Amino acid sequence: MRSRRLDGGSRSAGAGFAGAEAGKRRVVVAIGNGYRRDDGAGLAVAARLRGRVPSGVELVECEQEPSRLIDACDGAAAALVVDAVASGAPPGTLHRFDASSDPVPARLFRSSTHAFGVGEAIELARVLGRLPARVIVYGIEGAAFGAGEGLTEPVATAVERAADAVLADICNPEGDLAHA
Amino acid sequence: MGERRTIRTDYLARVEGEGAMTVRLQDGRVEHVELRIFEPPRFFEALLRGRAFAEAPDITARICGICPVAYQTSAVNALEDVCGVEVSEPIRLLRRLLYCGEWIESHALHVYMLHAPDFLGYQGAVELARDAPQAVERGLALKKTGNRLMAVVGGREIHPINVRVGGFYRAPSRGELRALVEPLERAREAALETVRWTAGFEFPERSVECTLVALSDPDGYAIERGRIRSDSGLDIAPADYDEFFVEEHVERSTALHSHLRDGGTYLCGPLARFSINYDQLSDAALDAAREAGLEAPCRDPFRSIVVRSVELVYACDEALRLIAAYEEPDVPAVQVDPVAGTGFGVSEAPRGLLYHRYRVDAEGTILDAKIVPPTSQNQRAIEDDLHDVVSRHVQLDDDALRGLCEQTIRNYDPCISCATHFLDLKVERG
Numbered sequence: 001m002r003s004r005r006l007d008g009g010s011r012s013a014g015a016g017f018a019g020a021e022a023g024k025r026r027v028v029v030a031i032g033n034g035y036r037r038d039d040g041a042g043l044a045v046a047a048r049l050r051g052r053v054p055s056g057v058e059l060v061e062c063e064q065e066p067s068r069l070i071d072a073c074d075g076a077a078a079a080l081v082v083d084a085v086a087s088g089a090p091p092g093t094l095h096r097f098d099a100s101s102d103p104v105p106a107r108l109f110r111s112s113t114h115a116f117g118v119g120e121a122i123e124l125a126r127v128l129g130r131l132p133a134r135v136i137v138y139g140i141e142g143a144a145f146g147a148g149e150g151l152t153e154p155v156a157t158a159v160e161r162a163a164d165a166v167l168a169d170i171c172n173p174e175g176d177l178a179h180a
Numbered sequence: 181m182g183e184r185r186t187i188r189t190d191y192l193a194r195v196e197g198e199g200a201m202t203v204r205l206q207d208g209r210v211e212h213v214e215l216r217i218f219e220p221p222r223f224f225e226a227l228l229r230g231r232a233f234a235e236a237p238d239i240t241a242r243i244c245g246i247c248p249v250a251y252q253t254s255a256v257n258a259l260e261d262v263c264g265v266e267v268s269e270p271i272r273l274l275r276r277l278l279y280c281g282e283w284i285e286s287h288a289l290h291v292y293m294l295h296a297p298d299f300l301g302y303q304g305a306v307e308l309a310r311d312a313p314q315a316v317e318r319g320l321a322l323k324k325t326g327n328r329l330m331a332v333v334g335g336r337e338i339h340p341i342n343v344r345v346g347g348f349y350r351a352p353s354r355g356e357l358r359a360l361v362e363p364l365e366r367a368r369e370a371a372l373e374t375v376r377w378t379a380g381f382e383f384p385e386r387s388v389e390c391t392l393v394a395l396s397d398p399d400g401y402a403i404e405r406g407r408i409r410s411d412s413g414l415d416i417a418p419a420d421y422d423e424f425f426v427e428e429h430v431e432r433s434t435a436l437h438s439h440l441r442d443g444g445t446y447l448c449g450p451l452a453r454f455s456i457n458y459d460q461l462s463d464a465a466l467d468a469a470r471e472a473g474l475e476a477p478c479r480d481p482f483r484s485i486v487v488r489s490v491e492l493v494y495a496c497d498e499a500l501r502l503i504a505a506y507e508e509p510d511v512p513a514v515q516v517d518p519v520a521g522t523g524f525g526v527s528e529a530p531r532g533l534l535y536h537r538y539r540v541d542a543e544g545t546i547l548d549a550k551i552v553p554p555t556s557q558n559q560r561a562i563e564d565d566l567h568d569v570v571s572r573h574v575q576l577d578d579d580a581l582r583g584l585c586e587q588t589i590r591n592y593d594p595c596i597s598c599a600t601h602f603l604d605l606k607v608e609r610g
Contacts, residue, residue, distance in 0.1 A: 035223070035242050063339060065245040067293060071324055120306055124293075127309040128317060147223035 024077030027058045027132075028166060029069045031083040031118060038091075038142030038155045041084040041162075045140070048163035057170055066121045070130060078134040080166060083118050084155075085139035092154030093141035094162055100134050136169060138162055203566065203585065208574050213567045215559055215589070221551040228549040233259050233518060233540050234345055240536070240551070241339045244595055246289065249282040249334065250529030251551075252343045253404050254536040257418070258525025259345045262540050265516045270509035271347040273502055276404045277357075278333040278340065279527070280499040283403070284326030284367065286530035287488045287495070290593045291374060292319025295485050298587040299381035315377065318370050322492065325360075325367040329499060332356050347513030357503045364503070368496035372468055375489040379472035386569075387479045390445040390561045392452035395528050401460040401494060402453070403528050409456055410446065411477060418524040421535050427552065438557040447561040448532030448554050449592065450487040451478050462497035465490050481565060481591035488593070518544030529554050531595050555594045562592050 030046035033039045046061050053059055060072040066083070073079045085095060087105075097104045103126075104119045118137070125131040140162055143152045151159065204212040224243050228236060236255040241248035253275060260267065267275075292315070293305040302308040309316040332352055334340025342348050393414070395406030408424075409415045416424055425446075427436035440446055454461075454469075455477035461469065469490045478487060520542040526535050532554030539548040569588050573581060 033242075033245065063242075063245050065289070067289060067320075067323070068327070070320060071327070120304060123306045124309055124316070127306055128313055128320075 025058060025075060026056060026078045026080075026170070027060055027072055027076045028053060028080045028082070028170070029060045029062055029072050031062045031066050031069065031081065033063060035147060035149060037144040037146060037148050038140075038151055039084045039145050040149075041140040041142060041151060041155050041159055042082040044151060044156070044159045045082045045138075045162045045166065048159065049166060052163075052167060053170060066118045067124070069118070069121050070125045070128075073125060073132050073135075074130060076132045078136075079132045080136045080138070080169060081118060081122070082138045082140070082162060082166065084142040084145075086142055086145065087139070089141045090154070091141055091143035091152060092158040094158050094165065095139035095141065096165070097137040097139065098135075099137050104137050104139075138166065201566070201585065201589070203570050203581075205570070205574060210567050210571045210574070213563050213570065215563050215566070221553055221556075225549045225551055228538075228546050231546050233262070233538065233544040233546055236538065236546065236549075237343045237345065238339075238341070241343075243551070243553075245339075246286050246595060247282055247529045247531070247534075248339050249279050249330065249343070250527055250534050251536075252340065253279060253527040254525040254529075254534045254551075255538075256343065256345050256525065257405060257527060258523040258536040258538050259540070260516060260523070261418075261525060262521050262523030262538060263345075263516050263519045265346060265514060267347055267514055268509055270351075270507055271513070272404065273506075274333060274348060274351060274509070275343075276400075277499055277502040277506075278330060278343070279403050280495040280502070281326045281329030281333065283495040283530050284371075284492060284499075285323050285330065286326075287492045288319050288322035288326060288374075290530075291378065291485055291488050291492070292316060292322075295488075295590055295593070296378065296381075298590060299378075299383075299485070318373060322367050322370050322374070325363045326495075328363060329360055332360060344513055346516040347509070347511075349512060351508050351512040354506055354508060357506050361500065361503060364496055364500050368464070368493065368500065371489065371492035371496050372464065374492055375468040375472050375486065378486045378489045379474075381485070383480065383482045385480075386482050388447065388481060388561065388565055389479070390447050390564065391440060392455050392477065392479075393446045393448045393533060393557075394452040394456045395526060395533060396457055401457050401498070403498075405527065408526065408533065411452075411455055418526040418535070421524060421526070421552075422537070425535075425552075425557075427556075436552075436556060437560050438552060439560055445560045445564055446557070448557050450484050450491055450530075450532075451481065452532065453528060454478055454487045454490065461490065461494050462501075464497055465494040468493050481588070484591050484593070518542060529595075531555060531558075531593050533557060553595065555592075558592055558594070562589060562594065565591075 030042040032042035034043050043061055046059055049059055062068050099122055103123050140155060140158050142155055202214045221243060224240060228239060236259060237252040240251040240255045243251050297304050297308045300308060305316060330340060335342030342350060392411040394409060395402035396409040397406035407415055407417055408421060424441050425438055426441050427438050430437045458476040472486050474486055518540060522539045524537050526533060534554055535552040537550040538546055540546050566585060566588055569584060573584055
């Protein structure tokens, strides 16, 4: 399991998203609930990506129930998943996991209001042989998960960084991320 | 005083969302059972005040990612009731078809991903899939068909955007619905297989004694409308809900606990529906229930997994029947002009009775909203059941007891994302 915080530090090499097999579908799955404060972080990233992802990359919003990400990833060569997390790190921390061959820590996603965790959905797809060859998971550390609208300030800031990081993964086949 | 032990899990896995539960034992006797609940509906009730009544279906759909159609349907029923509008029969049936999609999706999710692992000794669906991938694939395929039906009729599979007060923004064509026939036929076979599968699980002998409450409709197994009935003779219109059911604030909880006005505990959901309306199931669903050994009334919460499986068969059958008879409505929605007053709406969410009440002014502004989700209504019955289960198994070690408590809660398919956040399970022994 490779897990890195992206804020401040340099990004070391990881399994690339842009390096997925040419011609095959790539998908960005944003998970969240916009009425549970910071749990909406994934959806906020999706809103910033809309119209900016290159052709051939599908942007899927998945509100609340992440077992749907199994279908969303079906047949894709690469998947990039964005969700809110609560791991105890400072709010706004951006985590990045390469889940291509190792599980994401399922309990990291425990604060989401989802029925079936993102970690479980990814592992279920893996067990069933339906996981794309490359899977990258972004987790945005949230502060507030109670009912309500609007992201907290550090999370709103992190959303901008996450959107840029996702685009970098998608659009930069020559970047270090492409060379796992 | 004996040795004091505390058992804690950080959260209750495989319940939708998270919540908290505490069991306190003193000298081998259960002193206290508490299911702590956090309720987004309170937030949504506040959010709805001051909004236009036409916005209610969209806003309430976001209360739950599993059952948006239930929230939309109860909302439109209530708002059409305020305005004195009755939708045409084709529009009602289209709503029923959309709702079948939600039942298929939600029941498949619960039966396969959340509940079956309990009976088969697996930690969860991932572990189950290692040994029985074909079973889990069957559940995912069923769920996908439900999603697809919701997408075609509702415009999107989650938070359908095609539902409005008065009907739909757009009615699907016959061709669009015909394309669903083949997947639904496959889903029906998968649902029958699901009944055979779950009927083979081992069930502890269990029976709950509370009153069973479900909607009932002379025209069919009640889903999108009905009168509120109980197995002890209650038979009331939705408008009389507040007269017979009471929500009470319990100090330890942010939630309101529901009970019958006479103080009795009641249960809504699949067991209640099956017990009250079983003779309205389709022939195939009835046959499957008989072969599975189910009898009405069914008061065994563990066997709710079989009842959900039977309802999966019914939902597939009913969707196929509605598609075969489908005529595109002349207009997808009837005109609804605001009228000042109060309206009441109910429907059968996959987890049970979902009640909405709205007061609007002559301009159609919502002045007041009340939403009572099934999990809040069932909370007291779940606590009573937990109390009894723990009492009967105090000799179990903490891990085994915790597992049994979790399964007991999952028997009710509590939509924790509607009703609870962060479920900590704590057993204290004094």
